[in-house]
Amino acid sequence: MNWIMSLLLGQGAMLVLVTASVRGNRVLCRNSLTDFQRNILKSCAAAGLTASLFLQATSSDFIILNIIEWILLAAPEIMVATLLCSWREQRSRP
Numbered sequence: 001m002n003w004i005m006s007l008l009l010g011q012g013a014m015l016v017l018v019t020a021s022v023r024g025n026r027v028l029c030r031n032s033l034t035d036f037q038r039n040i041l042k043s044c045a046a047a048g049l050t051a052s053l054f055l056q057a058t059s060s061d062f063i064i065l066n067i068i069e070w071i072l073l074a075a076p077e078i079m080v081a082t083l084l085c086s087w088r089e090q091r092s093r094p
Contacts, residue, residue: 002059006052007073013048014074014081016041027089 018024020041025033033041056070057063 002055003069006055006059006070007077009048009055010052010070010073011077011080013045013052014077015084016048017045018081018085020045023089024085027085027092 019028020033020038025031025038053067053070056073057066059066
């Protein structure tokens with residue numbers, strides 16, 4: 001059960017991280033975020049990713065394997081977040 005929560009928390013954190021990026025701010029927020037707000041979002045995303053790693057590491061007795069699995073799960077999370085941002089950007093173009 002912890003790994004499912006870890007996956008969802010990681011995906012949410014990646015989406016927040018994409019929103020806090022320059023491109024994400026332009027595409028998803030229409031350049032409405034200030035640098036201060038973007039830094040707060042980045043900090044929240046880092047906290048979410050740390051919590052995700054903690055949940056994944058404690059999901060069973062094999063901590064090292066769980067951490068490796070978390071790292072491998074981060075790649076699809078990054079891809080999904082980036083694809084959502086690209087899809088939104090393509091949809092907003094005339």
